[in-house]
Amino acid sequence: MTTAAGQGGVRLQAVDTLAARQGLRPGITLADAQAVVPTLQAIPADPVGDAAAQATLADWATRFTPLVALDGADGLLLDITGCAHLFGGEPGLLGDLDRRLAKAGISALSAAASTPAAAWAWARFHTTAGGGPILPDGQAARDALWRLPLSALRLSDRLVDDLSRVGIRRVEELARLPRAPLAARYGLEPLRRLDQLTGDAPEPMTPVRPQAPYIVRMPFAEPISRREDIDAAALHLLREMGGRLARDGKGARQLDLGFIRTDATSQRMAIGIGRPMRCAGHLLRLFGEKFSQVDPGFGIEAMVLEAVSVDAMAPEQAGLEGGAGGTELEALVDRVANRVGPARMGQPRPVNTHVPERAVRRGTVDGPVSSADEWASDAPRPVLLLPRPEPVDVSSVLPSGAPAAFRWRGDRYLVARLEGPERLRGEWWHGEAPTQRDYWRMQMVDGRRFWLFQAAETWFMHGWFA
Amino acid sequence: MTDHAAAITALRAQLSALDRTRPMGGRPPVATGVPAIDGALPAGGLVCGGIHEVLPGRHCGAGHGFVAALLGRLPESDGRILWCRAPGPANAALYAPGIAGFGLLPGRLLQVYPRTDEDALWVMEEALRCRRLAAAVGDGLLPSPTQCRRLQLAAEAGDTLGLMLLPPTARPPPSVAMTRWRVAAAPDDPASDGLGRPCWTVDLLRCRGGGAGNWDLEWDDEALRLDLAGPLAHRPVAAAE
The missing domain is CATH 3.40.1170 (MutS, DNA mismatch repair protein, domain I)
Structure with a gap:
């Protein structure tokens, strides 16, 4: 409690x-x-922990249907239209669901009905109303629902209190009232809830995961946990997915593989691909790099593969299998991007700015190669740049005001010669403080060349030349 | 007797190919463009399909300049260059506008910034195995002898030039790399106006199938090529040895 x-x-x-x-x-x-x-x-x-647990359970419930929504703070809504037959009809699905939840130590009430509102009410009240967990269709459903107490309508506590004060305690009594006076006295809420119960008003659900255009799933008779079994199952899923994508002339750009565990939790991993692809062997290699992170827990009872994003793909591309030249490099880029993360690789691109540390950005890997002209600069630039300029401790100064010796990171440097200054101003039109930096190239006695600048009387180390 | 001499020459060629000191066919070696250095290398240049280590000085860009100058000599038709930067504390990182001055077009680079050393070595191995890259550079990575052996095998499989810019340590462990160089900045000609051309002291510390060597080089920033440094008279005795 x-x-x-x-x-x-x-x-x-x-x-x-x-x-x-x-x-x-x-x-x-x-x-x-x-x-x-x-x-x-x-x-x-612990509301935060509860919400996290609810989300975990919702993710797990995608083993039954891709359309799972959070319902309040304590419920889950599953749209099982068209997929109940996979589990032996609605009784089979509910039985399976209850059995698995009980095994994972979660006590729950479940019911199936033809509208979300009816399912909500029936799940919470069918035991007291004396009926099975599956609400029958048609008039029988109406009779059963009509006998439920008013709180089955998801009305606010205040409304329930107000209505019970005038003697309305069951759904039936509310439904019998004339609609216009009811709305005038209590607002539209009771009518809306009533219509949602019967299906006369729509009740859209917001699935926890956006629905993927292509989904293939594979339940296991016995939970699996060995790497070889995971590989084999993944290959099977990818082949099936590849076949379905090929029929539609599509290739996957982003795939999501879910591992549904026996303890009502799940784990997901995603891969992104630089271009549409449906070759199962190649896709398995991309996933394979990540399979070492799979935690099977007490066993994986199902795997679900979703093609989250697809693009058109010509049939002939499918036959290359990474054998031809261009695709071998693309395959490498895909593998590296999936291992280290796509944001951690890129092609340097010039940026038109006066601030040296911002003159390069990490562009995407594909796209045209920047030409030599784009990189041409008037003044020499260092080969290595500190991400942040670091102040140096000037110990002696030349008559011109430039340092003759300085300390930086604990070492002492003697300046032999210097060249400068090159004045770079801050970009005040970007709303920055109008600072200016006077950059100098300095050669030490031992030949090393540094890029230092003076800003507001302080000297900073910023990089080194070759 | 002449038959014997010919047979011995053929056997030597076969042995050096097995030893990887000469390319087994495939891509030609990458010459430095300095005849004195290329003459000291058994294949006349850096063998593709092998690992070459460059030991830079502390807080010194000369090693990166030397590597950029070598990479700039790879024809663009050879493909892109993967540059894998080892993770580490906030330290100076390759600055694309600077390497453009050494004949290496920054747009050819595929830069990778892995989160761990393990990932970085994995990226290097995958890159070296890929036949479509001109070269793969490991920047700031110090592979163990076993890891270096793996990289060497991957480079042989992919016939890719592997360059390892080691972290500046005084005594890196021995490795199976084809060559190991030390590149340090050297004072330029004091007679020049302002700062002259970049000058480096290049030591060939070890070379499979060849000896060691030491050269003073300067970078010709107009012709974009390496040259032996001009008159040595002004240099201190230690540097000329």
């Missing part, structure tokens, strides 16, 4: 079955509850 601070002291926020049997309900104060059950064990509520 968990508690949270509320009006008038600490109140119960959630109770387990054992506590419920003792008559405890969420909302009563902890002091009252302890008076009823002195041996009560209460722990503070």
Whole structure:
């Protein structure tokens, strides 16, 4: 049982079955509850942890259907239209779901109905209403729902209180009232909820994961955990995906592989590909680099492969299999990008700026190669640049004001000759302070050449020349 | 007797090919353009399909300049150059506008910044194995002898030029690399106006199938080529030895 601070002291926020049997309900104060059950064990509520656990469970539930939405703070909504038959119909799916949740130590109520609102109500009230977890269709459904208490409509507590004060306690009683006066007195909320229950008003769901255009899944009779089995299953999935993409003349740009574990958790890994691709062997190599990070836990019971992003792909490209020249380099780029991360590789591109540390940006790997002219500069530039200029400690000064000797990072440097200054101004039109830097090329007695600048009376080390 | 001499020559050629001191066919070696240095290398240049180590000085850009000058000699038709920068504390990083002055077009580079040394070595091995890259450079990586052996095998498989810019340590461990160089900045001609051409002291510390050597070079920034440094008279005795 968990508690949270509320009006008038600490109140119960959630109770387990054992506590419920003792008559405890969420909302009563902890002091009252302890008076009823002195041996009560209460722990503070952890909303953040609860939300994370709900998200984990939602991800796991994608093993049944790709359309899984969070429902409030304590529920999950699964759209099983068109996929219940894979699990032996609705009874089979619900049975499977309950069994797996129980095995993972999660107590849950589940039900199936033809609208989200009806499923919400039926999951929470079918045991008290005396019916199976699957709401029948048509008139039978209406009869069953009509007998439910008003709180099955997801109305606010205040509305439920107001309505019960005028003697309306069940859905049926509300449905029988004339609609116009009801709306005038209590607002549109009761009518909207009622229509959602019957399916007369739409109730769109927001899936936790955007629906991928191509999905293939593979459940296992026995949970797997060995690397060879994962490889074999992944290859099978990629072949099936490749076949479906080929039929539509498409290639994958981004693939997402989900590992559904037996303990109602899951792990996902994604790969991005520089160009559309459907060759299973190549895609498996890209995934294979990451398989060492798979944590099978107590076993993986299913794997789901989604093509999150696809592009048109000509049939002849599929036959190359990385054998031809261009594709070998592209294959290398894909593998490196997937191992180190696409943001950690790139092609240097010139930027038109006066600030040296900003004169290069990391461009994308593909795209045209910058020409020599774009890099031409009037003044010599160092081959190595410090990401941030570092102040130096000038110990003696020439008559011109330039340093004759300085200390930097603990070493002493003697300046033999210098050349400069090259004046670079801050880009005040970008809203920066109008600083200016006077850059000097300095050669030390031992031949090393540094790039130092003076700004506001201080000298900074910024790079070294070859 | 002449038959014997011919047979011995053929056997020597075969041995040196097996030893990788000469290319086994495939891409020609990369000459430095300085006859004195190329003459000291058994293949007349840096053998592709092998690892070559360059030991730079501390806080000194000469090693990077030397590598950029070598890479600039690779024809553009050979392909792109992968430049893998080892992770490390905030330190000076390759500055593209600077290397353009050494004949290396920055646009040819594919720069990779892995998060760990392990990833960096993996990237190097994959890159060296790829036949479509002109060269792969490991910047700031110090591979162990075993790792170096792996890189050498990968370079042989891909016939790719592998250049390792080692971190500036006084005594790097022995390795199976084809060559190891030390490149340090040297004072330029004091008679020149302002700062003259970049001058380097280049030591060939070891070379498979060849001896050691020591040269004073300068970078001709107009012709974009390496030259032996001019008159040695003004140099201190230590540098000329």
